Amino acid sequence: MKQVIKAPLVTEKNTYHNAAGVYVFEVDLKASKTEIKNAVEKNFKVKVAGVRTNICRGHSKYTKFGLTKVPYWKKAFVKLAEGEKIALFEGV
Secondary structure: OOOOEEEEOOOHHHHHHHHOOEEEEEEOOOOOHHHHHHHHHHHHOOOEEEEEEEEEOOEEEEEOOEEEEEOOEEEEEEEEOOOOOOHHHHOO
16 A cells, blocks of 8 residues: 655645645655545544645756756645644644
8 A cells, every 4th residue: 555645744835724724745646636635534533625736847956966856746735624623733
């Protein structure tokens, strides 16, 4: 079984989404919206209202070792039902 949720994305821009009940995760590139919804509900014991996904394009990057390539990755915007919160993002 593949690991659907790789990491939570906590940035300044994403904290504005948290106030509206939307949480952002880095997910597996081949994960579907249904798999993401089930994984969030199972891991965090919350009710998910909707899932939006975005595939972020890879790009070239210069490092001290030369030109490297950043791979494609996928992020998911998970909207929770009214009154639901994830404590991981709240700092508890």
